[in-house]
Amino acid sequence: MDHFPVFLRVHGRRIVLSGGGEAALAKLRLLLKTAGHITVFSPDPASQIERWADERRLTLVRRAMAPGDTLCAALFYAADEDEAEDARTAAIARADGALVNIVDNLQDSQFITPAIVDRDPVTVAIGTEGAAPVLARAIKADLESRLPAALGPLARIGKSFRKLADALPFGRARRDFWRDYYFSAGPKAIKEGEPAVRDSLDTLLEAHLHREARPGHVHFVGAGPGDPDLLTMKARRVLDEADVVIYDRLISQPILELARREALMINAGKEGFGPSMAQEDINALIVEHAQTGAQVVRLKSGDATVFGRLDEEIDAVDAHQIGWDIVPGITAASASVAAIGQSLTRRQRNSSVRFLTGHDMKGFADHDWATLARPGEVAAIYMGKKSARFIQGRLLMHGADRHTPVTVIENASRPDQRVLETTLDALPAALSAAQMSGPALTLYGLAPREAAAAHIEDRADPLFHTPVSQTQEAL
Numbered sequence: 001m002d003h004f005p006v007f008l009r010v011h012g013r014r015i016v017l018s019g020g021g022e023a024a025l026a027k028l029r030l031l032l033k034t035a036g037h038i039t040v041f042s043p044d045p046a047s048q049i050e051r052w053a054d055e056r057r058l059t060l061v062r063r064a065m066a067p068g069d070t071l072c073a074a075l076f077y078a079a080d081e082d083e084a085e086d087a088r089t090a091a092i093a094r095a096d097g098a099l100v101n102i103v104d105n106l107q108d109s110q111f112i113t114p115a116i117v118d119r120d121p122v123t124v125a126i127g128t129e130g131a132a133p134v135l136a137r138a139i140k141a142d143l144e145s146r147l148p149a150a151l152g153p154l155a156r157i158g159k160s161f162r163k164l165a166d167a168l169p170f171g172r173a174r175r176d177f178w179r180d181y182y183f184s185a186g187p188k189a190i191k192e193g194e195p196a197v198r199d200s201l202d203t204l205l206e207a208h209l210h211r212e213a214r215p216g217h218v219h220f221v222g223a224g225p226g227d228p229d230l231l232t233m234k235a236r237r238v239l240d241e242a243d244v245v246i247y248d249r250l251i252s253q254p255i256l257e258l259a260r261r262e263a264l265m266i267n268a269g270k271e272g273f274g275p276s277m278a279q280e281d282i283n284a285l286i287v288e289h290a291q292t293g294a295q296v297v298r299l300k301s302g303d304a305t306v307f308g309r310l311d312e313e314i315d316a317v318d319a320h321q322i323g324w325d326i327v328p329g330i331t332a333a334s335a336s337v338a339a340i341g342q343s344l345t346r347r348q349r350n351s352s353v354r355f356l357t358g359h360d361m362k363g364f365a366d367h368d369w370a371t372l373a374r375p376g377e378v379a380a381i382y383m384g385k386k387s388a389r390f391i392q393g394r395l396l397m398h399g400a401d402r403h404t405p406v407t408v409i410e411n412a413s414r415p416d417q418r419v420l421e422t423t424l425d426a427l428p429a430a431l432s433a434a435q436m437s438g439p440a441l442t443l444y445g446l447a448p449r450e451a452a453a454a455h456i457e458d459r460a461d462p463l464f465h466t467p468v469s470q471t472q473e474a475l
Helices: 022-031 047-054 083-096 133-146 151-160 172-190 194-209 233-241 279-290 310-319 332-339 361-365 388-397 424-434 449-458
Strands: 014-018 037-041 059-061 073-078 099-102 115-119 122-126 217-222 244-247 264-267 295-300 323-327 354-357 379-382 405-410 418-423 440-444 472-474
Touching: 014 022, 014 083, 022 037, 022 047, 022 073, 047 059, 073 083, 083 099, 115 133, 115 151, 122 133, 122 151, 151 172, 151 194, 172 194, 217 233, 217 279, 217 310, 233 295, 233 323, 244 279, 279 295, 279 310, 310 323, 332 379, 332 405, 332 440, 388 424, 388 440, 405 424, 418 424
Parallel strands: 014 037, 014 073, 037 059, 073 099, 217 295, 217 323, 244 264, 244 295, 354 379
Antiparallel strands: 115 122, 379 440, 405 418, 405 440, 418 472
């Protein structure tokens, strides 16, 4: 992030612009929405600028800018549409201590003006750091259509009520009050005019002052395989409302960014065959924060109900009579099989699929390997990289065809996703050569769709898996 987004208070402060043409007009249309004192320097201003000056909306100085003209200015815009003149006026402004923007010159500007959605006092700023102005305008147009015009008046009335709302306890009590106002009581009352909105605020505050504090609650949330676009709408909502987020090691940073910025973020990561937070400590953390009245999100990679030790955490919460719910997520098997264009089950191939974990080796050893070794069987093996040789040995020992296709998907659904196509006999060596460091899921019995289609004519038996031509790694 080269440009850090801030909202600068310009009420009563000087904003200076040099220029009188189209570039100047475009900036002034935006600047005139502010409460700043605007001064324009131009020997030949456009007629619209002259009209704004006649209306006393800005001060027009009919000459080129000179040293000292930007003293005490908060912002300066160089908009002469002349490279040499823009460089000259920008140098003057910098010497006078103003922040400088040169129109269409990102490199030499100290700040940029974003695309703005204006629902005063609600303002949404959209910036692309100059990389894609067309995209910024498209996002602006989309937000303009989504945000109702009444949002501005609701926010303005709410702003005048802030001090009275301070009678509520700080934190969740106030957030609940304002959520009820902006998403329920306010929109209903605004249809009858501003006096009705003010009355609804008084009534709502009285109700919240006498309301019992909401008890602590735990949301067990499946974060999916890593792509934030695969989160459910409910998962996004509870993340936005969370007081505490206790998350796993595999949760991607873009998903963590969706949590409420003031939420307490706690890394409770577990690492297969490595240092981990004990499950008992995780249970205690969940209970501890929920007992304070917090809304706790226990954020688990994939789906919380698949190899997530969910039952142990629910038992701990139940033991302290704390409310909870489960928000399902997309499990890694679904994302991984989608990445190779296959389905987990297919008519005349397999009517069932097994989900296994290579992390719990004791339970893993007791699996029904003889059944899985039969032709046409499919399994999704979680956390199986380090146990690949064990998996291979068990399956071969029980008669599996050594040419059975195996596909390993690393970082499924993420930008750095990798697909390793191999066979059972080459699995350990292929994994070693690929040097996968991210979370990976192994699909036994499935090859990427293209590879499977290429060999389908060579199959003597539709249930028999022919070998992939050779071990491949596809990015």
